[in-house]
Amino acid sequence: MTSYTLSRFPETLAVVQLGPGAEIPTWAESSSIFSVTATATETSIVCAARSVPAKARHDKPYTAFVVVPEAGSADFDLSSGVTGVLVALLAPLADAGVSVFALSTFGTDWILVPKNDADKAEEAWRRSGHAIAPAVPA
Template structure:
């Protein structure tokens, strides 16, 4: 697969299920993803947008699978996650209508890039 590294640092945040979507999380530039369940409101957004005091984990980077990807394709996330798991790289996956994103900690950038290249994936802007 062809993958591109997004330039910004991301944060994964957790808010209560009753909380409103905060305006700071939903920039129209950069990257954000929201998932609301009965248990939580989970946000992935640009790290420098997150105010102090918000429960979050910073230091994430994202790889975008160059798409768009057809919904009938099988095994995209499995291929990437298996390659990274064998290299001991933890991931957080986000999917959109057009493609998939694999997030991993910045500290594992070199480890992730080596594993993905050795796994036959093409890395762009790495």
């Protein structure tokens, strides 16, 4: 099985649910990861937890981990046909009883876990041969 390196972000995140076609609220500020996914039935936002109003339907706190592509690797280029990245990373978490909120970008995968389970997730990944490092600010 392939092993991966993940970076852990210190920022606390939230997942917010808005109605279909909702505009992005002004409080949904940029953070280490900012994601909007819109479907016909809802709009979901991943953003910094610090600004989410109590009245907004949300779930928090989350800790984000990003899969770090090796330098010069095309592993996360969508056209490369790489398979099994998420299963290699999510299976150890399922075995450890850690729930996840997964996101993918063009360049990599992001895994959000409940903040109280972040250390447990790291331990499960290390036991499975993956490496964890603190995120380096960009």
